Amino acid sequence: MSITARKERQKEELKGKILQAAKALFMEKGFEETSIRNIAEKIEYSPTTIYLYFKDKDDIFHALHTEGFVLLNQYFRPLAHVSDPFERLKAVMKAYINFAKENGEFYDLMFIINSPMKSVEKEAGEWEEGKRAFEFLIGTVGECIQRGYFHGMDAEVVAFTLWSMVHGICSLEIRNRCSVVSALNQEDLANKATGVIQEILERMHSKPQ
Amino acid sequence: MSITARKERQKEELKGKILQAAKALFMEKGFEETSIRNIAEKIEYSPTTIYLYFKDKDDIFHALHTEGFVLLNQYFRPLAHVSDPFERLKAVMKAYINFAKENGEFYDLMFIINSPMKSVEKEAGEWEEGKRAFEFLIGTVGECIQRGYFHGMDAEVVAFTLWSMVHGICSLEIRNRCSVVSALNQEDLANKATGVIQEILERMHSKPQ
DNA sequence: TAATTAACTTAACACCGTTAATTAACATAT
DNA sequence: ATATGTTAATTAACGGTGTTAAGTTAATTA
The missing domain is CATH 1.10.10.60 (Homeodomain-like)
Structure with missing residues (x-):
């Protein structure tokens, strides 16, 4: 026994x-x-x-892939207590960017590298930690919509769009596409772009409050 | 002789x-x-x-990399004749997304894969076709700013931010991160996100005309 | 005609992910 | 207590990768 x-x-x-x-x-x-x-x-x-x-190399990195999402959710967890959904939304996006900065290789694996997706797609049903992260974002966006932000838009689509925006910045930085395009320091440029997105977000409430 | x-x-x-x-x-x-x-x-x-x-494999793919930018600039060239800068800006973003859709592997090489950047960074000075594309975007954004869009923002930073946004959508689609996150068809989701970005852009003029 | 140079190939190095066959250690059943 | 079966780990090998060094062959120059 x-x-x-x-x-x-x-x-x-x-x-x-x-x-x-x-x-x-x-x-x-x-x-x-x-x-x-x-x-x-x-x-x-x-x-x-x-x-x-x-099973193979992909299988190992699939395991690390989900480990990465656990870590990302740890970045998100404290934000669940931010009661104002729009403040929470902004905080989520900041946290996401911080996660990317502080865990570059994990970010790469989770959102850029092809390898782990082969396993994820097979699993189909299960993918808990990844979906938890995205659903936290959708939920937050949904609450924002209820308060007049993103008027007339679909929460899931908006969530995906916002994710795309920050992912764009993070992935261009990680894959070194910033430095070649601007005289600005790579991190500087990414920071300022983040600022612009925040600025844009501010303008996204149609009926304030 | x-x-x-x-x-x-x-x-x-x-x-x-x-x-x-x-x-x-x-x-x-x-x-x-x-x-x-x-x-x-x-x-x-x-x-x-x-x-x-x-010199090596990177060198070959660096050559293809710049070939890709020549192609991208061909997508952009007709748009130079759109006189209204804001219309031109929206057209540029659409053209960029079309380029990504129609030339997936090239897009991957130009904006995601690490390999070609090793060579690009060494060249440092020259990188003509890539910079031409980006400067077309900066120029367009600059004109938009003159007409009251993106008020008080820096053209280069805004250009980079807009690029990040569309790149986010394109790269998430290419690297298969859409399907796992939504029940929606992958292309559908990307299209709708593009719609949201267009919507957001529309709200970006502080002093219309 | 002999020496040199250029274009190209063969052979090899040091890696890679992965599979098949094999050994060694242990647990179970007789 | 011995024989059998099972499990964990190994060695050897296959077919691939990018790349380098040495060798061959043909054309050009002296």
């Missing part, structure tokens, strides 16, 4: 160690530069052992 | 053939799936020959 339990525990432990090693390498070198052989070396197992715990 | 000219011409010809083969493979299979060995096979040369014409 307890002996199979111990084995189970040990298997889970090693699976955790693989993930932990993958995460460390991934965070310091990025997705492309992290190989299964690297991960294996780090945990002092043979590369093929990893295939006993994960 | 003419003999060296012919050789020069032939060298240039083969360089062109490499690029052409790379482009064909790239457009049907994408960046990751196009190998130097593939390209070599297509033009019936040994893989190493390619290195006599291009």
